[in-house]
Amino acid sequence: MTIFWLITAAMILVALAFIAPALLRKSELKISDRDKQNVVIARERLLELKSEHAAGTLSDEEYEQTKLELEQALLIDLDSAGEIDPAVGSRKGSPVTLIVAMLFIVGVTLSVYLYLGTPQLVDPATMAQQDDKKMPSIEEMVSALVERLKENPEDAEGWYLLGRTYMAMKDYQKASFAFEKVNQLVSDQPPLMLAWADALAMSSGGDMQGRPAELIRKAISLAPEDQTALWLAGMVEDQSGNYARALEHWRHLKPMLTEDAGAVEQVDRLIAAAERKMAASGPGAAVEKPSVAAATGQAITARITLSAELTSQVKPEESLFVYARALEGPKMPLAAVRLKVSDLPATIELNDGQAMVPGMNLSSFQQVVVGARISRTGNAIAASGDLLGEVSPVSVSGDAVVELVIDSVIP
Known part of the structure; x- marks a missing residue:
C-alpha cells in the first residue's frame, strides 16, 4: 500500500514540474509591440472608412468626423504608452499561485480516484477478506449443487459433477450414489460405468x-x-x-x-x-x-425379522442384504446373501462359500458383526433412508442362531 501512494505522489510531482516554470517565470509585456498593434488597427479602420465613403455609405461630414475621432483615439493610446502599469507591463510568478495549483491538482486527482477507482485493491488484507467473502467453500458449493439436483433430478451432468466432487473429497459412498444416478439417467456408457465401479x-x-x-x-x-x-x-x-x-x-x-x-x-x-x-x-x-470356493469352514445361522413399526415403510420387492463383516478392520462383507423383503421372516446361513474376496472369509476371524439391511435403492452400499438391524459381537465358532431384527433407519 505504501508503494502505491509513493508512486502516486511521484506522478503528481511530475505533473507539477511541467506547470511550475510557467507559474514562476517573470513575464513582461513590451510597450513597443503594443504601439505597433494600435497603429495597425487604426490603419485598418481608416481604410474601411475610405471604402465606405467611396461607396457612398458615409457622407463627407460623417467621414471627416469619424476620421477625426479615430486619430484622436490613436493619439491617446500612444500618449498613455509612456505610463507603464506594473501589473501589466511586468509580471513575476507568485509562489502562492503555485501552491494553489498544487493543492488543486492533488485534490482533484484524489477525488477522482476515490470516486472512480477501487481503493480497496491497494490493501492486500482487505482483498483477502473480500476473497474469503466472495469465494464459497467446497462444502457450500456441494450443498448448492445438491439443492439444484433436488429441483432438477434429471440433470445427468450435475450428478456426474457431484460424483467427481465427492471422489475428490474421498466421500466414496456419496460418490457411488451420485454415479448410480448418472447411470440410471444415461445407460451403457463405459466411462460412467467405470466411475461408478471405482466409487x-x-x-x-x-x-x-x-x-x-x-x-x-x-x-x-x-x-x-x-x-x-x-x-x-x-x-x-x-x-x-x-x-x-x-x-x-x-x-x-x-x-x-x-x-x-x-x-x-x-x-x-x-x-x-x-x-x-x-x-x-x-x-x-x-x-x-x-x-469363491464351495462352502467350507465356519458358518453362522441368522434369523431375520422386521419390526412391526417399520413394516408399513417397505415394499415387498425391495432388496434385503444379510451380511457378516469383521468386528475390526475392513468393512467389506466376509459373507453376504441377497434376498427380498417379501422373503421375511427368513433364516439363512452365512459361510465361507459366500466370501467376496478369496482369503477374506468367516474362518479368518473369531468375532464378527452380523447385520441385515433393506436398501431403498437396491444398492449394496448403505445409504440414508435404508432400514438396518445389526448384532455384535458374534462368535464365528458358536452354534447359536443369531436373531436379527431390522428396527432402525439410517439417517
Missing part, C-alpha cells in the same frame, strides 16, 4: 468383487480399447484369481502407455505379480476360476 470399490476398501466387477466387465465388453477399462478389468480378474485373464488385459494395455513411463512401469509390476501368482497356482491357473 463402489473405494467405498469397500478397494474390493472390486460384486457390483463393481459386473460394471467393469460390462464396460470392457462395450469399449475393449478403453485404457481405464483395461486397467480396472485386469484388477478385477486378478482379485478373482483369474490371472490369465488379468494378464491378457494388462498386456493389451501396455502398448497404449508408451508415452507415460511411470504408467508402463506400474503395469509391468502388475504383470509380474500376476505371473508369479499364476505360476504358484499351478497349471490350472490358466483356466478362469470361480471367484
Whole structure:
C-alpha cells in the first residue's frame, strides 16, 4: 500500500514540474509591440472608412468626423504608452499561485480516484477478506449443487459433477450414489460405468468383487480399447484369481502407455505379480476360476425379522442384504446373501462359500458383526433412508442362531 501512494505522489510531482516554470517565470509585456498593434488597427479602420465613403455609405461630414475621432483615439493610446502599469507591463510568478495549483491538482486527482477507482485493491488484507467473502467453500458449493439436483433430478451432468466432487473429497459412498444416478439417467456408457465401479470399490476398501466387477466387465465388453477399462478389468480378474485373464488385459494395455513411463512401469509390476501368482497356482491357473470356493469352514445361522413399526415403510420387492463383516478392520462383507423383503421372516446361513474376496472369509476371524439391511435403492452400499438391524459381537465358532431384527433407519 505504501508503494502505491509513493508512486502516486511521484506522478503528481511530475505533473507539477511541467506547470511550475510557467507559474514562476517573470513575464513582461513590451510597450513597443503594443504601439505597433494600435497603429495597425487604426490603419485598418481608416481604410474601411475610405471604402465606405467611396461607396457612398458615409457622407463627407460623417467621414471627416469619424476620421477625426479615430486619430484622436490613436493619439491617446500612444500618449498613455509612456505610463507603464506594473501589473501589466511586468509580471513575476507568485509562489502562492503555485501552491494553489498544487493543492488543486492533488485534490482533484484524489477525488477522482476515490470516486472512480477501487481503493480497496491497494490493501492486500482487505482483498483477502473480500476473497474469503466472495469465494464459497467446497462444502457450500456441494450443498448448492445438491439443492439444484433436488429441483432438477434429471440433470445427468450435475450428478456426474457431484460424483467427481465427492471422489475428490474421498466421500466414496456419496460418490457411488451420485454415479448410480448418472447411470440410471444415461445407460451403457463405459466411462460412467467405470466411475461408478471405482466409487463402489473405494467405498469397500478397494474390493472390486460384486457390483463393481459386473460394471467393469460390462464396460470392457462395450469399449475393449478403453485404457481405464483395461486397467480396472485386469484388477478385477486378478482379485478373482483369474490371472490369465488379468494378464491378457494388462498386456493389451501396455502398448497404449508408451508415452507415460511411470504408467508402463506400474503395469509391468502388475504383470509380474500376476505371473508369479499364476505360476504358484499351478497349471490350472490358466483356466478362469470361480471367484469363491464351495462352502467350507465356519458358518453362522441368522434369523431375520422386521419390526412391526417399520413394516408399513417397505415394499415387498425391495432388496434385503444379510451380511457378516469383521468386528475390526475392513468393512467389506466376509459373507453376504441377497434376498427380498417379501422373503421375511427368513433364516439363512452365512459361510465361507459366500466370501467376496478369496482369503477374506468367516474362518479368518473369531468375532464378527452380523447385520441385515433393506436398501431403498437396491444398492449394496448403505445409504440414508435404508432400514438396518445389526448384532455384535458374534462368535464365528458358536452354534447359536443369531436373531436379527431390522428396527432402525439410517439417517
